[in-house]
Amino acid sequence: MDGFDHFTGGLQAHWMPFTANSDFKRAPRILTGAEGHYYFTSDGRRVYDSFSGLWTTGLGHCHPKITEAIARQSMTLDHAMSFQMGNDKAFALAERLTALAPEGFDAVFFANSGSEAADTALKIALAYHQAKDEKRRTRFIGRERGYHGVNFGGLSVGGIPANRAAFQSSLLPNVSHLPHTHNLEHNAYSKGEPQWGAHLADDLAALCKRHGGETIAAVIVEPVAGSTGILPPPAGYLKRLREICDQHGILLIFDEVITAFGRVGASFAAERFGVTPDIITTAKGLTNGAIPMGAVLVKQEIYDAICQGPAHLPEFFHGYTYSGHPVAAAAGLAALETYNDEGTFEEARALEPVFEEMIHELADHPNVVDIRNFGLMGAVELAPRPNAPGARGLDVHKICFWEEELVIRNGGDILQFSPFLNAKPGDIAMTFEKVRRAIDKAG
Ligand SMILES: Cc1ncc(COP(=O)(O)O)c(C=O)c1O
Secondary structure (H helix, E strand, C coil), X not given: CCCCCCCCXXXXXXXXXXXXXXXXXXXXXXXXXXXXXXXXXXXXXXXXXXXXXXXXXXXXXXXXXXXXXXXXXXXXXCCXXXXXXXXXXXXXXXXXXXXXXXXXXXXXXXXXXHHHHHHHHHHHHXXXXXXXXXXXXXXXXXXXXXXXXXXXXXXXXXXXXXXXXXXXXXXXXXXXXXXXXXXXXXXXXXXXXXXXXXXXXXXXXXXXXXXXXXXXXXXXXXXXXXXXXXXXXCCCHHHHHHHHHHHHCCEEEEECCCCCCCCCCCCCHHXXXXXXXXXXXXXXXXXXXXXXXXXXXXXXXXXXXXXXXXXXXXXXCCCCCCCCCHXXXXXXXXXXXHHHHCCHHHHHHHHHHHHHHHHHXXXXXXXXXXXEEECXXXXXXECCECCECCHHHHHHHHHHHHHCCEECEEECCXXXXXXXXXXXXXXXXXXXXXXXXXXXXXX
């Protein structure tokens, strides 16, 4: 099998997610295979993946250890009842995750995506306060430009206006948002953590004053905001959030769906920034993207508080048919083992300075208005065309695909990069050469 499967199907039926469907279907970009750092396309080309799947596949596509684990597991135990029954792989993966996590994180609740992990984390926070008889703690604090998936909880605490617009009137009522931390006047072209902006965390203190700190259940943030176009936290910002949460008994949730598993050169961003939250959500890199899975890691005291009560009843009325799915768990175990065996997180960390230098070389382009990076996450923000925000970014994406044999991600006019954790400097150089040409051509 060479990966070049000719695509003969119809295009109408598949309603594609976060995609300009009609535009896409006029000239579809269809992937039929993948190997290592490359995709194969339905028109017989091999294109380089500059985004590691969708922030998912840091080890490269179709990693043999992971595909073998999936094949073996699906022939051994394809599905296992997840309520009142358990499977060996889910227990093993939970143990492995707690060993990797910051100290004190000793329990894991499995979901199937980042969105489910986010909603699960919010429900755990509410259940915790209920169990502690702090029933007034019902308010959540999210952040402008935050992304916590598309389910109603995550959408309510998220702060990307386009995602919320159609659903605004039905979102959770008790939610406030911190300001986002992007500021072109102070922070344009920052490398790593911007020096300006730690004080923006003080808005949490102001929200505590306005609503009463004792009414707030949890604050949820991405340590580095990803989907909105890479907003690294200002130096000291996360630490300040932690302090204010502690002062008011508020749980701090880090949504690490992107940042966990090497993306910021460590097992978790919590470790990299030296700030420990109470709950961590993960997905994506957990299985190297090979099978959907999400996981919520919690401190032991949260598990202990909730998991009391009559021995014959579930303590937490929440769960999914596929929570801890054995095939996903086997993929997760293989991914974590491979990260360890191949020294992936260290390798990613060592690549960071090269990535930083090369992405910032685009700063001289007249259509570029900002560049930001942290870990192996980077964004090149383009000036929007008059009256057509997003059009220039989409054109660059298409030119990359059709003319440069390169897959990049554009969120509107913000080009985003998530190189493989085991990419080489030459891969990064090649990526940005192609991107520069595509920005030129897009005009
Ligand atoms: C921080 C964060 N949380 C949640 C999600 C949602 O994950 P999923 O698309 O798997 O539901 C994402 C997806 O990009 C994310 O980046």
